[in-house]
Amino acid sequence: MRIVEARVIVTSPGRNFVTLKIVTDEGVTGVGDATLNGRELAVEAYLREHVVPLLIGRDPARIEDTWQYLYQGAYWRRGPVTMSAIAAVDTALWDIKGKVAGLPVYQLLGGRSREGVTVYGHANGETVTEVLAEVARYLDLGYRAVRVQCGVPGLANTYGVSADKMFYEPADSALPTEATWSTERYLAHIPSVFARVRDEFGPDLRLLHDAHHRLTPIEAARLGSSLEPYALTWLEDPVRAELQEGFRLIRRHTTTPIATGEVFNSVWDASQLISEQLIDYIRMTVVRAGGISHLRRVFDFAALHHVRSGSHGATDLSPVCMAAALHLDISIPNFGLQEYMRHTPETDAVFPHGYHYDGGYLHPGEAPGLGVDIDEEAAARYPYSPAYLPVNRLEDGSIHPW
Ligand code: GCO
Numbered sequence: 337m338r339i340v341e342a343r344v345i346v347t348s349p350g351r352n353f354v355t356l357k358i359v360t361d362e363g364v365t366g367v368g369d370a371t372l373n374g375r376e377l378a379v380e381a382y383l384r385e386h387v388v389p390l391l392i393g394r395d396p397a398r399i400e401d402t403w404q405y406l407y408q409g410a411y412w413r414r415g416p417v418t419m420s421a422i423a424a425v426d427t428a429l430w431d432i433k434g435k436v437a438g439l440p441v442y443q444l445l446g447g448r449s450r451e452g453v454t455v456y457g458h459a460n461g462e463t464v465t466e467v468l469a470e471v472a473r474y475l476d477l478g479y480r481a482v483r484v485q486c487g488v489p490g491l492a493n494t495y496g497v498s499a500d501k502m503f504y505e506p507a508d509s510a511l512p513t514e515a516t517w518s519t520e521r522y523l524a525h526i527p528s529v530f531a532r533v534r535d536e537f538g539p540d541l542r543l544l545h546d547a548h549h550r551l552t553p554i555e556a557a558r559l560g561s562s563l564e565p566y567a568l569t570w571l572e573d574p575v576r577a578e579l580q581e582g583f584r585l586i587r588r589h590t591t592t593p594i595a596t597g598e599v600f601n602s603v604w605d606a607s608q609l610i611s612e613q614l615i616d617y618i619r620m621t622v623v624r625a626g627g628i629s630h631l632r633r634v635f636d637f638a639a640l641h642h643v644r645s646g647s648h649g650a651t652d653l654s655p656v657c658m659a660a661a662l663h664l665d666i667s668i669p670n671f672g673l674q675e676y677m678r679h680t681p682e683t684d685a686v687f688p689h690g691y692h693y694d695g696g697y698l699h700p701g702e703a704p705g706l707g708v709d710i711d712e713e714a715a716a717r718y719p720y721s722p723a724y725l726p727v728n729r730l731e732d733g734s735i736h737p738w
C-alpha cells in the first residue's frame with residue numbers, strides 16, 4: 337500500500353480547525369488533527385509545503401519510520417508548528433493501520449485498561465452563585481469531575497469565564513482582544529470560591545482549577561496551600577511552563593496535586609518534571625505532542641514515575657484529536673482524567689465520530705481506526721476566518737501571561 341494523496345483541509349464551523357486527510361492507493365484514508373489555535377495557517381502551510389510532498393509514495397504502515405523521518409529529517413526540531421504537523425501525519429497513519437487491521441486503534445495499543453474514560457467539564461461563572469449553578473448542571477449530566485473557574489471582583493473579565501458556558505471559545509476576535517489581570521485580586525478571591533463549592537457539593541466530587549500559567553512559583557505555592565482544605569484533584573498550569581525548576585518550589589510548599597503540559601510539544605519539555613516527580617498529571621495531548629506515537633512514549637515515561645495523564649481537551653482541538661486521545665486514554669495504565677469541553681453541533685456535523693459520552697465517561701467506540709472522519713462537503717461551507725487568543729495586561733499596562 338502507498339500514500340497517493342494528502343489533503344490539508346481548513347474549516348471554521350464556529351472556530352478554525354486544520355485537518356490532514358491521507359489517501360492510499362487502495363482507497364483507505366486516515367485523518368489527523370493539526371489545529372494550532374490562533375496560528376492555524378502556519379501549520380497548514382508547513383504541512384502543504386514541507387510535509388505532504390514527502391509523504392507521496394510512502395508505505396502508510398511505517399508509522400514509526402515516518403515519524404522519525406519527519407522529526408529527525410527536518411533537523412529543526414520540536415516547536416508547536418512542527419510537532420502539530422507531525423502529529424497530524426502520525427494520527428492519520430494510526431487511523432489507516434486500524435482500518436486495515438479491522439480494529440479500533442486502542443486494540444493496537446494493547447487493548448482496554450478500563451471500561452470508560454473519566455472526563456471533567458468546565459463549570460464557570462462571574463459570581464460564586466453562578467458557579468454553583470453550573471457545577472450542579474454538570475452533576476445532572478453525570479460528570480464526576482468538574483473544573484471550576486470564577487470571575488474575580490474588580491476584574492472586567494477572567495480566564496475561563498464565558499457568557500456561553502458550554503461552548504467557551506477564547507479565540508474570539510480577528511485581532512487579539514486585551515484583558516486586564518491582577519494576581520492580588522485573584523489570590524484573595526479563589527479560596528473562598530472553593531470553600532463554597534466544597535460546602536455545597538461535599539467531599540466526593542473531583543474539583544480542578546486552571547491558573548493558566550499566571551503565577552510565580554511562590555504565588556502558586558500560596559494558592560496551592562490555601563486550597564488544601566478543599567482537596568483539589570489538581571491545580572493546573574500554576575506557573576509558566578518554560579522553567580521546570582519553578583515547580584520544585586511549589587512542591588516544597590503544598591500537597592495540592594499539580595498538572596501541566598498543554599503547551600508542551602515533546603517529552604523533552606517534561607522530562608525533568610516527570611523524572612523528579614514535580615507534577616502529578618501530564619496534560620499533553622495528541623495534536624500538540626507529535627501524535628499518538630510520541631504521546632504514548634510520554635505517558636509510558638510518566639508511568640515509570642507515578643505521573644498520570646490528564647489530556648488537554650479544549651474545543652480548539654478537533655474531534656479528530658479527541659478521538660485519538662480517547663484510544664490512548666482507554667489503553668494506557670496510568671490514565672488520570674480527560675478534559676471534555678463539548679464541541680458545537682456545527683463542529684460535530686463536520687467531524688462525524690463514533691465516540692460518545694455516557695454518565696461521566698467517554699467511550700472511543702468500536703469502529704476500525706479512530707472512528708472519526710471529516711465531511712469535506714460540510715467543511716467547505718465554513719471558510720477560514722482569522723481568530724486570535726486574547727493578550728493579557730496587568731492593571732499598570734504590563735504584558736502578563738494570558
Ligand atoms: C484548557 C486550556 C484551554 C486553553 C486553550 C487555548 O485547560 O482547556 O487552558 O482553555 O486556553 O486551549 O487555545
Ligand code: MG
Nearest residue numbers: 546572573598
Ligand atoms: Mg489549561
